[in-house]
Amino acid sequence: MSSAHEQHGEHGAQGHHGPQADHGPRALPASLNAPDVLLAWRRRALLVAAAFALLTLLFTSTHEGRNHIMRAYLMGYMTVFNFAGGALVLLMLQYVTGGKWGLLLRRPLEAMTRTLPLVALMVVPILVPFLGKHLYQWVLYPDAASTHNAYLNHLINQEQELTANFKRPMLNPHALVVESCIIFAVLLLFMVLLNRWSIERDADPASGTEPSYDRWRTRFENLSGPGILVYVILLTLGAIVWIKSLDVTWYSSIWGLQFLVAQGYAVLALSILSVILLSRYEPMKTLLRTTEQHDLGKLAFAFVMLNIYLCFAEFLIIWSGNIPDELPWYLNRIRGGWWYVCSLDFICHWLIPFCLLLSRDLKRNKRKMIWLTCFMIFARLVDMFWLIEPNFSDSAANLHIAGNIGMLAYITVPATVLALWSAYYMTQLMSRPLVCTNDPHLEEILEPEHAF
Amino acid sequence: MPPREGIYGLLAEFNTPGELVRATEEAHQAGYRRMECYTPYPVEEAAVALRFHKTRVPLVCLLGGLLGGTTAFLMETWISVWSYPLNIAGRPLFSWPAFIIPAYEWTILFAGLSAAYGMLALNGLPQLYHPLFNAPNFRDGASTDKFFLCLEAADPRFSIIESRAFLERFAPVSVVEVEL
Structure with missing residues (x-):
């Protein structure tokens, strides 16, 4: 294949007219900085955040609103954690796999990882027992005595009491703080190293030479390989402590992996969206070829498949096992109107993206991919709603808006959190050139595009 | 089956894919449609020049x-x-x-x-016979280092004299008539 590329390059240089006349290697744009339009986008994101924050304030006046704000906040927090953490693992993944698909995503992914300090700040409300008690039973009843008392008062059942006592070393207000600190400390360390090296790599005096490529490639690979392993372990911990422990009795060994794949799904959607939107302006206009967009679309398709595969595998195993310990988790998510949300989740999360991404033309079409990736991000939110809300005993009676206007906090709070996060993401995006220059793949993406 | 007579087309041989693509592009502009490129490895530009688009x-x-x-x-x-x-x-x-x-x-x-x-x-496979294999230079070069453009006789634009003259403008290594 490489000989074929050389041949093509040669012909472009000979200046034949014909189809490849406008297919010669393109020049790297003079400025690689993010376009100024990001300032306008960021202003818009902040306005959206402010508007939704005001709406949320209205809901605090209602009982259900107060009830739902923390849950909705958890949903928003988990979504942005998925973006920041998922970006970190996808960044490390593209360092270990190599390939030109990752080169374009590298700077947007780095910008997403640099939002980790903000995400770490956002976890604080969840850690405070004063607010966390609205979410976690084991924060509300932090010791054996109060748990037993709750059982005697029929606030929790015996199984919940026994499980909560058994899991106490992992699930208690102090452990929550320690676990969250460990997760963020390690993730921030990886984030700082990857981001610092990326800048140093471009500033390397030997930049553009074979030894420089090799040295940096090895260095990134050596960090990223173990990094992915560490990340998966920490993510599993986070997913269990922040989300799964909302229901103390349930367990599933595929939980962490499911979150990992869901992060890949969301981050890929967001990064495709980012590069396509940025490609309206230089320098991304020159850098993003239809070939790479097509490749990224195919990768997103793989994640769509993998995601439903894991979700269905978990469901099938629990359905086959038919054990009273595990079933209620699904029953709570199917009964009492939740069947509609469950179906909606399946349709939005898998059916629609799957059918659309089958099409080659759609993957190569910028406008349609913008819509689809936005839809995929929306589908992640539906899924998160389906995961979080049914954990609470009042959820079955909650699935309506009439007389329950506070339920809309599930829209306004995550929207606020997401908009705030996006504004910060754009700030980070503006702080660096949009493409790494000291990488052999840069030459490849400037090569003429093959239409077929 | 009666013996088939006449020619399948004119086969031009080129040493580089660039020449092939240029000849194909101009043949398309000159109105030829029934034509095909044969290359030892995929040449995407040849597909563009042929206006090869979608398959089923x-x-x-x-x-x-x-x-x-x-x-x-x-x-x-x-x-x-x-x-x-x-x-x-x-x-x-x-x-x-x-x-x-x-x-x-x-x-x-x-x-x-x-x-x-x-x-x-x-693709019409398996195909036990294809007229192009009657051309010795095609047999030798098509899968190694030669690039071929075949203007087929089925094209209404095809004329044995004019099409040959047309192909020779691109200085091919050879232009041979391929028998059916």
Whole structure:
């Protein structure tokens, strides 16, 4: 294949007219900085955040609103954690796999990882027992005595009491703080190293030479390989402590992996969206070829498949096992109107993206991919709603808006959190050139595009 | 079968893909449509110059997948509900979650097989005879280091004299008549 590329390059240089006349290697744009339009986008994101924050304030006046704000906040927090953490693992993944698909995503992914300090700040409300008690039973009843008392008062059942006592070393207000600190400390360390090296790599005096490529490639690979392993372990911990422990009795060994794949799904959607939107302006206009967009679309398709595969595998195993310990988790998510949300989740999360991404033309079409990736991000939110809300005993009676206007906090709070996060993401995006220059793949993406 | 007479087309041989692509592009502009490029490795620009666009392989693959999935699901339903109903752990006879995985496997199997065989069929393969192999230089060079453009005699624009003159403008290594 490489000989074929050389041949093509040669012909472009000979200046034949014909189809490849406008297919010669393109020049790297003079400025690689993010376009100024990001300032306008960021202003818009902040306005959206402010508007939704005001709406949320209205809901605090209602009982259900107060009830739902923390849950909705958890949903928003988990979504942005998925973006920041998922970006970190996808960044490390593209360092270990190599390939030109990752080169374009590298700077947007780095910008997403640099939002980790903000995400770490956002976890604080969840850690405070004063607010966390609205979410976690084991924060509300932090010791054996109060748990037993709750059982005697029929606030929790015996199984919940026994499980909560058994899991106490992992699930208690102090452990929550320690676990969250460990997760963020390690993730921030990886984030700082990857981001610092990326800048140093471009500033390397030997930049553009074979030894420089090799040295940096090895260095990134050596960090990223173990990094992915560490990340998966920490993510599993986070997913269990922040989300799964909302229901103390349930367990599933595929939980962490499911979150990992869901992060890949969301981050890929967001990064495709980012590069396509940025490609309206230089320098991304020159850098993003239809070939790479097509490749990224195919990768997103793989994640769509993998995601439903894991979700269905978990469901099938629990359905086959038919054990009273595990079933209620699904029953709570199917009964009492939740069947509609469950179906909606399946349709939005898998059916629609799957059918659309089958099409080659759609993957190569910028406008349609913008819509689809936005839809995929929306589908992640539906899924998160389906995961979080049914954990609470009042959820079955909650699935309506009439007389329950506070339920809309599930829209306004995550929207606020997401908009705030996006504004910060754009700030980070503006702080660096949009493409790494000291990488052999840069030459490849400037090569003429093959239409077929 | 009566013996076939006449020629299949004119075959121009080039040393580089660039020359081939240029000749193909100009042939298209000159109005030729029934023509084909033969190269030892994929030359994407030749496909552009030929205006080669879409094949029906994806459609065949999709239909195969749908057929496989539906067949497996209906077959499982028929077996479990009507043909040989078994009470398995008290579950309903129509336990669709259990049917999904075999249906999924059949979808992949049928989609894969129909893509592979559909591709062969749409390419007209297996083909035991092709006139181009009558040209000795094609036999030797097409899979190693030569690039060929064949203007086919079936094209209304084709004329043995003019088409040869047209091809020779591009300074090919040779232009040979290919017998049917």
